[in-house]
Amino acid sequence: xxxxxxxxxxxxxxxxxxxxxxxxxxxxxxxxxxxxxxxxxxxxxxxxxxxxxxxxxxxxxxxxxxxxxxxxxxxxxxxxxxxxxxxxxxxxxxxxxxxxxxxxxxxxxxxxxxxxxxxxxxxxxxxxxxxxxxxxxxxxxxxxxx
Numbered sequence: 001x002x003x004x005x006x007x008x009x010x011x012x013x014x015x016x017x018x019x020x021x022x023x024x025x026x027x028x029x030x031x032x033x034x035x036x037x038x039x040x041x042x043x044x045x046x047x048x049x050x051x052x053x054x055x056x057x058x059x060x061x062x063x064x065x066x067x068x069x070x071x072x073x074x075x076x077x078x079x080x081x082x083x084x085x086x087x088x089x090x091x092x093x094x095x096x097x098x099x100x101x102x103x104x105x106x107x108x109x110x111x112x113x114x115x116x117x118x119x120x121x122x123x124x125x126x127x128x129x130x131x132x133x134x135x136x137x138x139x140x141x142x143x144x145x146x
Contacts, residue, residue: 039087039133045126047088047134049119058119059138065115068143069107079103082140084112089133092122100137108143 049057083101086094097116099109125134 037090037133039135040125040127041135041137043125043127043132043134047092047122047125049122058136061119062112062115062138065118066111067114068111077105077144079105079108079143080141082109082112082143083137084116084140085135085137086116087133087135088122088124090124090131092124094119094122096135103143112140 046054048054049061051057053060081101082099082103084097084099086097089095094117097113099113102109103112124131126132
């Protein structure tokens with residue numbers, strides 16, 4: 001039996017209003033003792049997928065890669081208010097993917113995270129001419145599975 005999945009993705013990236021500033025870098029010897037690299041939420045040049053397209057391209061790619069689990073087709077399931085996050089590190093790889101606000105369905109959450117983790121390598125973000133890691137936070141308005 002075929003199942004129909006209707007997905008309404010009202011995704012928006014929650015980003016800061018302006019670029020974040022950092023103090024000047026300490027000498028090399030001191031840098032080795034510092035905590036992990038600072039992760040930005042907004043930078044002068046945001047990470048982009050191959051082929052450009054900005055944040056909408058990221059949303060489209062995640063939608064395309066999301067494979068929702070099979071469900072009992074006699075039930076209609078609606079999930080809303082879902083929020084997830086991930087970091088594009090300084091090499092352009094996606095890491096630290098996690099749910100911020102869960103759908104309360106582990107299989108749905110896992111499908112979203114699997115799609116995020118399968119994203120291709122990004123061109124990394126830049127701040128003040130330096131390559132830096134950037135955190136994205138996306139909201140899903142509604143997922144309707146029927």
